[in-house]
Amino acid sequence: MGNLDFGSIFTLTLFAATFRMATPILFATMGGIFSSQSGIFNVGLESLLIIGAFFAVVGSVKTGDPMGGLLFAVVACLIATLIFALLHLELKANAIIVGLAMNIFAAGMTNYLLVEMLDATGVYQSDLIIGFKEVQIPFIKDIPFLGDLVSGHFPLVYVAFLSVWAVYLILYKTPFGFHLRAVGEKPQAAESIGINPKKMKYFGLLVSGLMSAFGGTFLSLSYLNLFAEGMTAGRGWLALAAINFGGSKPVRSLIACLIFGFADALAVRLQQFGLPSQIVLMLPYVSTLIVLLFSAMSDERKKKMAASKHKRLNTAKA
């Protein structure tokens, strides 16, 4: 282990890497927020990420363009979510069971298709995969500190962070978002004022598919242009944890995503310093547990404070 110097670990690159590591989780989280606000906790995010990652590679190879890869991923993920939606909304299957089955099925399915479509087992890496290129933002890239941090990322990183803002606007500032949230909170009440709950749920699920397709594409077509079995490494589940942490609210969930992204980036960085990789790679998952624990604790403290305040007011009145 030897010379562990904090100054050389916590560098600007680490924070820049945080953004990049948070991106796939962020996409899945923002998508998952849509479905969870419409009343369905989408347990299948992990499967959507892996499907997205796989079909992005297929699309990139077939069309020779990363945008083609993105298109393939979006179509594949939308089809997958549509199946999820049909099973749950039309055939009344339990959403958690369907999501779980999808996760397991998608892992095997992509392995099978990897053999069939790309003739590879386990990993597919080739020059035929065309990935995205980094974007240098003019002006900002020349600012010393900010430039290194913000500029020079892959385009999907910016899309991910902008999507937080978009999701917030759609959910909280448009009538449509209001209707969607109403369906999630009180379906009967929403129905009584003429909102079709099923339609909203379909929409929520399909958005989660769409966003996860972006996340999957980012995984396989940025930085490393490859597809590997199990490359999502539980990021779909981390997204669920982020949604859970943020109470399905976009900005609070973003914080969780950044924490997970930071843990991921730190894990990669610490490995270069000779710490045992097995221990270091536990970091994102351990940090998830800690984050969930702390948020539950602070929630309870807030509730207690609110309750005691209420009590004081009541006694004052009497």
Added chain:
Amino acid sequence: MLNKSQKPTEIPIYKKIIVGAGTQIANYIIILFISISIGALVIFLSGMDPLTAYLALIKGAFGNWIKTADTLDRSTVMILAGIAGTLAFRTNVINLGLEGQLYIGAFAAALVGFSVTGLSKAVHIPLCLLAGMLGGAMWTLPVIYMKLRWNITELVTTLMMNYIAIRFTEYLIAFPFKDPTARLAGSPVLEASARLPKLIQGSTLNIGFIIAIATAIFSFWFLFKSKTGYEMRMVGLNKDFAAASGIPVNRSYTLAMMMSGAIVGLGGAIMITGFFGRFLGSFSSGYGWDGMMIALLAQNHPLGVIPASLFYGALANGALAMQSATGVPQTVVVMVKGTVMFFVTVMVFVRFIRRRLTKWVT
């Protein structure tokens, strides 16, 4: 469900049993038929002969006594994982951490197996298996604490514990318990006194299979005949109602989670002491996940887990043989498994068959 206008007394009990059992059997036969057809279609589309492939699969799984025994051995850990899933799901505990509990159980068993010496088989083997159960059960404790004290859903926490368990055991065999002579990353080899006795010469089948069957029968008794099991099922059906009628909900939750962990941990212990003989990194090819699927396939019935596991085990072993004999990639069985899951979760046929059967019997 029976038609509401009919009074239940109109149909004698034996006919109801015929309808109930008949519906289930017919349902599974239809599902199996469709899944196999879809698998055949996929094989056909990739330009190979489905019949030869399936024959190779069946031959690989049940071709002779040795192969049949190997299939039974393969399904041993699946039975245990399936029962672990069943116990949790019946109590409405979504234990997605079976894979991690399997790893910890397996490592605990290996630890007792290679570090304790000078015991007789009759003492050493139960000690190893017990360590496995204890390891699996202990690994659920953080999850239970976070759920009961802080109301954090086990959906996410059990999953995180999976990743932590896999990495943690990898660390243990890479550093503190590294066997310098091993080619793959693995623990030292177990003492001979810790190895499970084989049942048939030439096969890997060992007494673990009998333990698994016994566990299934015990779980059936426990869930459906014991008071605690009844309480757990009531909590699973309706937590609030159970709490209102004085059933200890938290105790049922804790028990379901820990039993689930213990049983899948036992599965890990049996794999190590029976099959591998040492702990190997990433030794499980997703048996915990298979267990969950098996529990769903068996509709959370402990005895139904046995045929479901045999089906999964046969697919796994047969697919390998099929791949080497005909060149059809073994991942084709994913299609079959996926289709089975699809029809089991949606239960489209059940209603139809039951209606027909009820009309026909009465």
